[in-house]
Amino acid sequence: MQEVRHTERVSISFTLNGRPTQVDVKPNSRLLDVLRDDFGLTGTKEGCGVGECGACTVLLDGEPVNSCLVLAAQVDGHEVVTIEGLSVDGILHPVQQAFIKETAIQCGFCTPGMVLAAKALLDKNPSPSREEIRRAVSGNLCRCTGYEQIVRAVETASRMLTGFAEGGDDR
């Protein structure tokens, strides 16, 4: 049984973007703060701090969650993937490529959360309907795009991932 007073730190060991990691955190630190401040992974954004906008979305054991509502101590023994964990050696994940291709990024603030929510959907449901896509990103707010390009980007990513790649530009 772990018992950590406010003057002490909680030691957590977890997998972060595929790497086993250990860090000491304050008892009341949010996962969002630890990712941004302790690890410098600022791709995860704070849009509201109360779980209403999805800008802070990360994947916890493969499932999208609002990192502003997760106590850092709770990820001990679990797997966390942030937006930085999607690209490998600088090569963008198909979902990221699709977002660029379909101009689904304007200011970019919602994008990390949207991309992770979309990736989690495609991991479970490789060929989602438009309705399923909209439901999968229903926890992510976007003030710029009106969502249409985002849905299209997920459809494009789905085609890329299931092998129906579109010919043409590799932007």
Add this chain to the structure above:
Amino acid sequence: MRYGYVRPDSLPEALRWLAQRGSETRVLAGGTDLMVQLRQKSGDLVIKSRVLEPGTLAGDGIGAGGGGGGTGEAQIWLMDISGLSELRGISEFVDRLEIGALATHTRISESILVRQRACALAEACASIGGPQIRNRGTIGGNIANASPAADTLPALVVLDAAAAVARWEDGRVKVRELPVAGLVTGPYQTALASDELIVSVRIPLLAAEARSAYIKLGRRNAMSISRLAVAAWAVLADDGRVTDVRICPGSATPRPMRFSQAEKVLLGKLPSADLVVEAARTVGDAMVAVTGVRWSTEYKRPVVEALSRRAIAAVLGLGPAGSAGPRGSCCDGGDRDGLRRLDGVIERENGR
């Protein structure tokens, strides 16, 4: 405010902790309510969902004589129970469905068992927040937080659900069972003592052919607190008559309650559009009787009537095939638009 963190490895450990320090502890499961409450400007955390024990708290906040250091500022313990896997399961027994308190809304809404045997609960859980919230929020937390707008509560009431509540006593875990309707006593108030934990929810499975539904209205289609909702459950006899029915609105009363006057309109009768309208009107009247006439009544009464028409039509099998269910979650592939069309027909026929 100072926070300590405690993570029990088992239910008995958790309960032993609460027996000692329940009054200085907030239980953390999914965190979708607690993590928001921790940010509230009032600074001191008010224990909302636990019964305040006389003498342990001063005024509205935690602080008097608490366990902090020399400054006298108290420490609140955040007890993280998210690791108690024994509380996560969903199981079917001969006479009941048992859902662990830590089952998430995602898991409950996707569970074949729940969709088949307790559809209204699957629909209610599917309507909470968005995917990220549903992946963390738990049924135990939704009950214990006891928001008057909580989505699981009306569904649990019409399903006649009971909560199993545990505490540490006489050197062992002791469990008592009480109806969910009795556990929630008012807005953000429950009958839970500070040393108690909800461990599971039990839904009786007495009528295999019962239908249930949960219809919710929010300001948006997702990420929306329930503005008004209606849960309904019904059993029909072989000749089609209503043998049993339960109706419970959400976000309409200080605590969730069945509207028996509306139920009586339907009992023993053959379903018909007229009957649905009359029962729905009774729901509206009953709501106003409970809450009194308010500024919102002019809006809420026709809306709760409309939601009641849809929920009642769904559980009486009146809609187009499988028309129960709000957007995005229909236990039998329901036709939400069909329900709206039926509702429109009923409205026109009744000259509204």
